[in-house]
Amino acid sequence: MTRSRLTPERESELYGAVLDLLREVGYDSLTMDAVAARTRSSKATLYRQWHSKPELVARSLQQVKPSVTGEIDTGSLRGDFHEMMSRADDEEMERDSALMRGLLQAVHNNPDLYDALRKLLIEPEMQALRTLVERAVERGEISADNPAVDFIPHMLFGSFFARQMIEDKVPDRCFLTRYMDSVVLRALGV
């Protein structure tokens, strides 16, 4: 019982298909049958390799393109945030929003899945944001005890969900740039 029966390319193709299904129908409606059909594999193969749907989904999350926020360093917090936006791609944001939407209920009911999401996607982004903020504090742009600092991740992640709920739209670069200037930077007093 090893994982060696699938090539890395085939594994990666399978994970990609799982992510696509997650975005389309959400976690609860994602069945192993649907994964098997989409990837032309047998359910037996899927269960032999991954044992369960939560395990398959958690492993698939590792395929999500890593955030680029950590590489940004323009010399000012406003510049860094705007650079984040200019690197964001509308199609990618649509895909990320769909993924978060598809997982929100599931991670609440499935702690292992939540841990995977947190470790693979949320924690790296929060760490990158902390780095940007620490540099802004060192430069004297904001004070370390600025009360809005703790809420930067909430402001950013929140906007993805809120726009879907309020306007039934996924945030695009234009929306996020306005939101960044009107909410995030103003709350920080930058």
Add this chain to the structure above:
Amino acid sequence: MTRSRLTPERESELYGAVLDLLREVGYDSLTMDAVAARTRSSKATLYRQWHSKPELVARSLQQVKPSVTGEIDTGSLRGDFHEMMSRADDEEMERDSALMRGLLQAVHNNPDLYDALRKLLIEPEMQALRTLVERAVERGEISADNPAVDFIPHMLFGSFFARQMIEDKVPDRCFLTRYMDSVVLRALGV
């Protein structure tokens, strides 16, 4: 084929059970079988009365306790927002968060359900917020073209989702009060 076979009390009991199930398992996993079991009714009765799951869920949303934001008028925007928080009940926020979480993916895939959610829950809350803000503009507390004004609903709704995603916690009164002071009121420059 009328709706008169159920008493109003029985109807309301059924809607309450549907909302409870929505909060527990989300829309996709909510089955007519589960509603029938929970409410000790037959599936035939449910389909005779409501025809489909989306219709039953949309009607159930009408049972959600209406927002009290519209009644608030303390004389200042800060006071109004704090009054909103002090009227909020942690248990109620937990229930509201669970409902939004359970519906987010479903409303994306089901326009009729989105319209019901928007009309019954989102639009009344946004209208109430607009009233608070208009009074603040009249009092000269904020200017009508304050760029953060358009995003007040995003900041508030967003925090419900973001805290669940980032901390796996539902917002409670203490969190929301800090968020209101550190983000919403600061972004508005109040």
